Amino acid sequence: MSEATRVKNTGLRGVTVADSAISFIDGEKGVLIYRGYRIEDLADHSSFMETAFLLLFGTLPTGEQLEGFTGQVKGMRQVPPYVLESMRHWPKDARPMDVLQASVPLLAMAEQHSDTMDRDVCLQRSIGLLAQMPTLVAAWHRIRTGQPVLEPDPDLDHAANFLWMLQGKKPDAATAHDLDVCLILHADHTFNASTFAAREVVSTRASLYAGVAAGLGALSGSLHGGANAKVMEMLLKLENEPDVEGWVKKQLSEGDRIMGMGHAIYKTGDPRAVYLKKMGQRLGEKTGGKWASISQRIEQTALAIFAERGKTTILPNVDFNSAPVYYLMGIPTDLMTPVFAVSRVAGWCAHIIEEQFADAQGKPALYRPQAQYVGEYCGLMGCEYSPVNKRE
Numbered sequence: 084m085s086e087a088t089r090v091k092n093t094g095l096r097g098v099t100v101a102d103s104a105i106s107f108i109d110g111e112k113g114v115l116i117y118r119g120y121r122i123e124d125l126a127d128h129s130s131f132m133e134t135a136f137l138l139l140f141g142t143l144p145t146g147e148q149l150e151g152f153t154g155q156v157k158g159m160r161q162v163p164p165y166v167l168e169s170m171r172h173w174p175k176d177a178r179p180m181d182v183l184q185a186s187v188p189l190l191a192m193a194e195q196h197s198d199t200m201d202r203d204v205c206l207q208r209s210i211g212l213l214a215q216m217p218t219l220v221a222a223w224h225r226i227r228t229g230q231p232v233l234e235p236d237p238d239l240d241h242a243a244n245f246l247w248m249l250q251g252k253k254p255d256a257a258t259a260h261d262l263d264v265c266l267i268l269h270a271d272h273t274f275n276a277s278t279f280a281a282r283e284v285v286s287t288r289a290s291l292y293a294g295v296a297a298g299l300g301a302l303s304g305s306l307h308g309g310a311n312a313k314v315m316e317m318l319l320k321l322e323n324e325p326d327v328e329g330w331v332k333k334q335l336s337e338g339d340r341i342m343g344m345g346h347a348i349y350k351t352g353d354p355r356a357v358y359l360k361k362m363g364q365r366l367g368e369k370t371g372g373k374w375a376s377i378s379q380r381i382e383q384t385a386l387a388i389f390a391e392r393g394k395t396t397i398l399p400n401v402d403f404n405s406a407p408v409y410y411l412m413g414i415p416t417d418l419m420t421p422v423f424a425v426s427r428v429a430g431w432c433a434h435i436i437e438e439q440f441a442d443a444q445g446k447p448a449l450y451r452p453q454a455q456y457v458g459e460y461c462g463l464m465g466c467e468y469s470p471v472n473k474r475e
């Protein structure tokens with residue numbers, strides 16, 4: 084490999100690995116676009132169902148298409164009974180992201196030829212995953228807390244039905260709408276770590292389910308989607324802490340990171356964080372604005388320290404502001420990353436299909452980067468092997 088193409092320990096930052104027509108980010112201007120449409124316009128005027136259609140099919144739906152798509156999703160919300168039966172035997176303290184990641188291959192088992200390379204079948208299965216992801220998250224929460232698993236309600240839209248299956252009471256229209264907006268904001272984000280993981284896996288012609296399970300694994304990490312739960316843990320830890328500023332200073336002076344701050348691409352602000360900050364402030368007004376106030380103190384202290392260090396690009400990201408929003412909706416902390424997945428599955432499936440079937444720009448190749456070998460080396464004949472009983 085020539086020096087010109089060698090990128091070492093940089094997490095592939097700045098390396099373009101494929102063409103994609105799904106989303107676009109301007110990290111300097113803080114702009115996020117899905118299939119040509121700005122995220123703010125979609126959040127203000129669209130719905131998660133419409134946005135998912137846009138991501139999967141490439142255009143905004145007509146009224147008839149949207150009705151058909153929404154009906155299809157509603158009709159596919161049930162998961163096979165053996166999935167729920169299996170969950171009942173799992174340790175009740177299992178991490179919900181592990182449960183979710185383990186459940187996706189169980190859904191694959193219900194499908195004949197789960198690794199099909201038929202585009203229409205993959206689209207159909209994407210709609211199924213979109214429909215079933217909320218059911219899996221809600222069912223696990225009900226099972227782990229000893230409550231009956233609830234049937235999906237066909238009269239409820241996607242976000243409202245999720246809250247119903249999770250909490251056992253129908254949400255008010257405003258809460259359901261706010262969650263729907265959150266789902267729009269999280270639905271896609273170019274080649275983030277989980278999407279790249281999903282695409283990398285299906286580049287081997289592995290199944291859509293294998294790609295989504297890989298996406299879930301990558302999303303669970305605290306430097307990626309798992310950060311929202313870490314943010315909420317931080318806020319809860321600081322709930323009764325008079326010296327929030329001191330805590331932030333100590334954290335940073337010890338070399339730790341402030342969860343929910345910084346971004347690999349956005350260098351002047353994450354547009355989703357801006358949108359969610361306002362939502363959190365509005366939702367928190369009824370309860371005295373406690374989380375907004377603690378978040379503000381963390382942010383201001385951290386920004387001042389980052390400025391002293393010359394790191395002015397470390398700003399709040401989507402997870403910093405989604406965490407208190409979800410908390411105020413009654414979503415348990417360890418379900419915040421699964422809720423992210425309920426949305427991001429739309430983007431993962433769109434990317435998986437693009438990876439497997441893109442033909443306009445040419446189908447991407449199997450991903451296969453190189454490593455610089457820095458281990459033991461005794462020449463091409465290899466080191467001399469000594470049997471175990473002769474080793475010191």
Ligand SMILES: CC(=O)SCCNC(=O)CCNC(=O)[C@H](O)C(C)(C)COP(=O)(O)OP(=O)(O)OC[C@H]1O[C@@H](n2cnc3c(N)ncnc32)[C@H](O)[C@@H]1OP(=O)(O)O
Pocket residue numbers: 305306307308310339340341342343344345346347348394397400401402
């Ligand atoms: C949905 C999402 O995935 S959004 C991201 C969610 N993740 C988080 O919120 C976790 C906290 N944030 C981070 O760890 C990082 O900002 C990342 C991984 C998200 C992005 O990082 P990048 O911009 O690619 O930069 P990188 O991780 O290389 O950090 C660059 C420098 O900034 C520092 N830095 C970055 N973020 C933070 C932070 N949140 N707190 C303290 N320092 C930070 C790093 O320590 C590093 O310092 P160094 O140069 O002295 O070693």
Ligand SMILES: O=C([O-])CC(=O)C(=O)O
Pocket residue numbers: 271272274275276307347348401
């Ligand atoms: O793009 C990234 O690196 C992480 C992110 O914000 C996302 O996946 O939403």
